[in-house]
Amino acid sequence: MTATSAPTSAPERGAEPAPAAPGDSAGPARPAGTTETVPAGAPSPEELHGPVVEWFDANARDLPWRRPEAGAWGVMVSEFMLQQTPVSRVLPVYEEWLRRWPRPADLAAESPGEAVRAWGRLGYPRRALRLHGAAAAIAERHGGDVPKDHHHLLALPGVGEYTAAAVASFAYGQRHAVLDTNVRRVFARAVTGSQYPPNATTAAERKLARMLLPEDPGTAARWAAATMELGALVCTARTPRCGTCPIARQCAWQRAGAPEHEGPPRRVQTYAGTDRQVRGKLLAVLRESLAPVPPAVLDQAWRDPVQRLRALNGLLADGLVERLPDGRFRLPGA
DNA sequence: TATTCGTGGGA
DNA sequence: TTCCCAAGAAT
Numbered sequence: 001m002t003a004t005s006a007p008t009s010a011p012e013r014g015a016e017p018a019p020a021a022p023g024d025s026a027g028p029a030r031p032a033g034t035t036e037t038v039p040a041g042a043p044s045p046e047e048l049h050g051p052v053v054e055w056f057d058a059n060a061r062d063l064p065w066r067r068p069e070a071g072a073w074g075v076m077v078s079e080f081m082l083q084q085t086p087v088s089r090v091l092p093v094y095e096e097w098l099r100r101w102p103r104p105a106d107l108a109a110e111s112p113g114e115a116v117r118a119w120g121r122l123g124y125p126r127r128a129l130r131l132h133g134a135a136a137a138i139a140e141r142h143g144g145d146v147p148k149d150h151h152h153l154l155a156l157p158g159v160g161e162y163t164a165a166a167v168a169s170f171a172y173g174q175r176h177a178v179l180d181t182n183v184r185r186v187f188a189r190a191v192t193g194s195q196y197p198p199n200a201t202t203a204a205e206r207k208l209a210r211m212l213l214p215e216d217p218g219t220a221a222r223w224a225a226a227t228m229e230l231g232a233l234v235c236t237a238r239t240p241r242c243g244t245c246p247i248a249r250q251c252a253w254q255r256a257g258a259p260e261h262e263g264p265p266r267r268v269q270t271y272a273g274t275d276r277q278v279r280g281k282l283l284a285v286l287r288e289s290l291a292p293v294p295p296a297v298l299d300q301a302w303r304d305p306v307q308r309l310r311a312l313n314g315l316l317a318d319g320l321v322e323r324l325p326d327g328r329f330r331l332p333g334a
Numbered sequence: 335t336a337t338t339c340g341t342g343g344g345a
Numbered sequence: 346t347t348c349c350c351a352a353g354a355a356t
Contacts, residue, residue: 078352079352079353080353081352082351082352082353083351083352083353083354084339084340084341084350084351084352084353084354085340085341085342085351085352086341086342086343086350086351086352087351087352088342088343088351089341089342089343089351090352121340121341121342122340122341123339123340123341123342123351124339124340124341124353124354125339125340126339126340126354126355127339127353127354130354130355157354157355158353158354158355159354160353160354160355161353161354162352162353162354163352163353163354166352178352180352180353181350181351181352181353182351182352183352199336200335200336228352231352232351232352237349237350237351238344238345238349238350239345268348268349268350269338269339269349269350271340271341274338274339275338275339276338276339276340276341277340277341279339279340280340280341283340314339318339
């Protein structure tokens with residue numbers, strides 16, 4: 001793989017609206033376009049960059065997908081696995097995947113069912129299917145190399161705004177706003193002064209992330225990784241370790257006295273008794289069986305036949321399960 | 335915009 | 346034990 005070339009995507013600049021914010025002529029001067037996004041008194045980008053990046057240099061975890069030998073494919077595999085799944089559970093599966101399928105074409109040559117099986121219990125197995133599909137698309141459309149262009153990345157199955165930016169940034173050193181749940185929380189606290197970010201990513205958050213992004217691509221990539229790591233290790237959701245935070249003194253939330261979240265409690269996803277749990281039970285049976293499974297075996301995975309059938313049909317519709325002519329079931333193409 | 339989609343570990 | 350919630354994407 002070649003080293004980082006010039007960023008191919010358009011720099012995330014110029015999207016900020018002209019100042020012209022009415023009614024603030026009496027207030028202190030602020031940079032254009034920061035109105036409504038950055039509260040008065042919030043730390044400037046320069047106050048945050050140094051401490052956060054220095055902290056990262058000293059405290060970054062040695063994760064396999066951060067090592068140079070991981071390559072863009074390793075970064076992409078890790079990003080898929082880390083979507084909603086903790087690092088500790090991803091580690092062993094990641095190692096196994098890269099050992100088995102060191103290049104996208106290796107995975108593409110495999111059946112989708114094998115990808116689902118090797119996904120193990122990481123959860124959300126559709127990600128395995130999408131990663132397999134992404135590998136196939138990379139093999140077919142990109143000569144077997146993970147594309148560098150943000151636009152091409154976004155076109156791959158399972159790659160959304162976050163993952164496209166993460167791969168472009170971490171694998172290729174490009175300048176992109178990388179907005180994951182960690183970064184959103186760090187910005188919400190340090191800059192906006194809120195304990196938690198909004199439920200869904202807002203335009204204001206994207207704008208803020210772009211404004212905080214260092215100009216130099218390499219520095220921007222470093223900043224992206226550093227803010228994520230800070231959110232993962234220090235500025236955690238439940239009990240942040242503000243005593244060890246490199247920007248605790250600049251933090252708007254700390255300065256405001258760390259006020260508790262106001263408003264309606266954030267919805268917690270239920271799981272017990274849902275279709276998701278049933279799907280999980282059914283798929284676990286199929287994952288662990290090398291031979292196709294008769295319907296009677298699946299019947300034992302869940303009591304309620306109505307819900308069981310609904311879940312099975314969902315799995316079939318998603319392409320996670322295949323029904324053979326003889327009525328037995330298996331992972332797709334396995 | 336709101337839902338759906340797994341799983342397991344820490345507090 | 347129960348309750349959160351963990352590097353999102355697709356619809």
